[in-house]
Amino acid sequence: MKPPLTPLLVVAFLVSGFLPFGSAEWFAGSARVKITPEKPVDMAGYAGRTEPFKSIIHDLWAKALVLEDSTGARFAVIATDLSGINADLNPGMYSGIARQTGIQQENILLPWSHTHSGPRLRKANKSYPAVADGYLQSSIDYTKTLSEKLIRVVDLAARSLQAAELSWGQGFVPFVMNRRQRTADGIRLNPNPSGHVDRSLPCLEVKGQNEDLIATLFQVACHNTTLTAKNYALCSDFAGFAQLHIEEAYPGSNAMFMTGCAGNANPYPRGTLEIAADHGRTVGQEVCRLLSQELSPVRGPLSVKRADARLSLQASRPIEELEKIAVAGPNWLKGNARKMAEALKAGDSLPKHFEAPISVWLFADDLTLLGLSGEVVSGYALAIQNAIGHRNLWIASYCHDYFGYLPTAQIVRDGGYETRGLSNGLGWFYEKAEEEMTQAVAELAKRAGRQIDPGR
């Protein structure tokens, strides 16, 4: 269902003999809904914070971009100022969006900013540690309303479709720092200036009638963690400040943040609100610099494919070995070791694989946008570029399902925080997962119609 043409557009059509913007490649709409919690809830991201948030630095948002291509197919990106969303958190959300807008789950990209200064999401039918007791019900209520808000934001965006032009380009972010420091005692969470990170800043520009900016989608491959566990104020960290910067420069538009392969990357320096604001300004200025230039056109139609990548987990270990790790092993392995030992003792068997949702958005030959799930480390950006070619490629992570870190084979061998395993506690990724993920992405990209040029 396209919105009716306004009289002005009809005149333009009659005079010029063609639709505005060439062949009206796209219709686009964008909307935002505030998701700042109204009651005290505890915060996500850092272990050890035992109290709910105490103040608000800036509001948190869910922002939607709905695209309709020339075939009438519709797609939605929903960018959220949240730490992460588990796939099973709100089962009714996708069906709600489909009911309201006709957009199916397959055609939805759900990224989050991975702020560590946002609310923790909690399911109603799960037990949680005592620490959350006082605020557990508010967290559960917040999570339920969040689902309704995400349905509403897509609906609002779908109701505001207008003829649009899409273009994209890439900039640079200097403060992204590898956080896997090599020491005599193994890998530590500290800056490692010689380690690999992805410092690219891909940016999609969505312009409507009169060349007005409807929305920008931009990405940084960095943990959104300038603020540390000492912070008890709600904030979307540098990603939030960057959004504010762009929206001030382009009033009426929505700036939407996505996270790249950032599993092993932190901002540098970090630690204060001033530094978070500073990083946000750096990103915002770079996006505005891109927007002031002529970017590469992004044409349709849009071919979207979604699948689950089947990733190998390490073989189950004996209960005694797991119990030993839970007490005396490296800190990052203790939690999952304890949970796996408990599961085995209860007579459960542990999974051998994990199914990670992935999607490919192929905008003809102009742009391939990959949406990976989990906290994917930067080495995957290289592995995927090598497998399918780097041409017109945008690799997003932190979408669809927040299942934990996805380390490369090398990181599995080296150890460290990013090898801590599934966030449900029931497994550690095996080295083979890297090859399996890369292959699954390559197959899906091919199915979507990408011309595969390994290494080019």
Ligand SMILES: [Zn+2]
């Ligand atoms: Zn993280």
